[in-house]
Amino acid sequence: MVNPFEITTETAWCPGCGNFAIIQALQQALGRTGRLPHQVLLVSGIGQAAKLPQYINCNYFNGLHGRTLPAATAAKASNHELTVVVTTGDGDCYGEGGNHLIHTIRRNPDITLFVHNNQIYGLTKGQASPTSDPGMRTKLQTRGVTNESLNPLALAIALDISFVARGFAGDVAHLAELMYQAIAHRGFALVDILQPCVSFNKLNTFAWYRERVYRLEETDYDPTDRAAAFRKAQEWGDRIPIGVVFRQERLVFEDNQPALRRGPLAHQKTAAMADVSAVLDSFC
Ligand SMILES: Cc1ncc(C[n+]2csc(CCOP(=O)(O)OP(=O)(O)O)c2C)c(N)n1
Numbered sequence: 001m002v003n004p005f006e007i008t009t010e011t012a013w014c015p016g017c018g019n020f021a022i023i024q025a026l027q028q029a030l031g032r033t034g035r036l037p038h039q040v041l042l043v044s045g046i047g048q049a050a051k052l053p054q055y056i057n058c059n060y061f062n063g064l065h066g067r068t069l070p071a072a073t074a075a076k077a078s079n080h081e082l083t084v085v086v087t088t089g090d091g092d093c094y095g096e097g098g099n100h101l102i103h104t105i106r107r108n109p110d111i112t113l114f115v116h117n118n119q120i121y122g123l124t125k126g127q128a129s130p131t132s133d134p135g136m137r138t139k140l141q142t143r144g145v146t147n148e149s150l151n152p153l154a155l156a157i158a159l160d161i162s163f164v165a166r167g168f169a170g171d172v173a174h175l176a177e178l179m180y181q182a183i184a185h186r187g188f189a190l191v192d193i194l195q196p197c198v199s200f201n202k203l204n205t206f207a208w209y210r211e212r213v214y215r216l217e218e219t220d221y222d223p224t225d226r227a228a229a230f231r232k233a234q235e236w237g238d239r240i241p242i243g244v245v246f247r248q249e250r251l252v253f254e255d256n257q258p259a260l261r262r263g264p265l266a267h268q269k270t271a272a273m274a275d276v277s278a279v280l281d282s283f284c
Pocket residue numbers: 046047048049050065088089090091092093096116118120121122123124129
């Protein structure tokens with residue numbers, strides 16, 4: 001059967017980039033939801049990862065660097081019949097947009113966030129990102145990265161996120177399943193995706209990950225145990241877990257807004273615009 005989300009188009013990505021596996025997995029996951037392209041909105045910012053919505057068949061909004069989550073939250077509030085998915089990079093989301101990530105986890109809108117985590121700034125040709133491993137040498141950090149890296153899973157669990165998982169671009173079937181679960185989950189869902197950048201990250205390569213990743217589903221791990229999830233989130237080195245790390249039900253942002261209880265704002269009848277000139281005059 002033809003997948004309605006697939007389109008044939010040239011991309012600006014380097015041959016061998018992990019983004020190709022991510023788009024393939026996303027097309028599969030969206031296809032499985034049974035939703036149609038006009039019922040899906042992809043939101044992105046700036047970067048190689050952020051170009052993904054241009055290569056898939058559905059609505060998309062491409063905004064400012066790091067500002068994807070507020071735009072996605074607003075879109076979902078305006079029309080919460082839409083399936084809203086954010087595709088972003090580790091620089092875009094954990095660096096420039098870090099503040100928005102924190103507050104979006106607190107709000108818990110029913111949107112899904114896929115972070116292409118290549119541990120580097122790809123578009124701007126290889127500066128360290130918040131998730132670069134300490135010691136990694138780049139063209140800018142010539143003596144090695146000196147800052148501690150940000151741990152997105154531990155951050156998300158500390159903030160009591162509703163759903164958080166880690167995927168790997170070298171395991172498309174597993175990634176598509178995680179993406180499907182994240183989209184189906186009601187509440188804010190983050191999937192951090194290990195995405196080798198073959199041009200600028202010479203440390204975290206496909207081979208490096210293949211030696212280390214293992215699937216959590218193949219162990220007796222319980223993703224509903226928050227304390228265990230916090231410990232699991234800190235496993236990084238010889239063994240790197242992929243799979244659902246933590247999930248729970250939480251009150252969803254749209255359900256908690258009186259104005260949204262009558263349905264999506266986009267479908268609500270609004271009163272004729274009142275004359276607000278007296279109010280405006282009072283500010284002059
Ligand atoms: C406000 C602002 N700051 C910096 C930049 C320059 N810039 C563009 S993309 C980018 C990094 C993107 O990295 P990441 O989000 O990890 O995406 P990737 O290209 O690796 O997929 C930066 C710093 C910008 N466009 N706007």
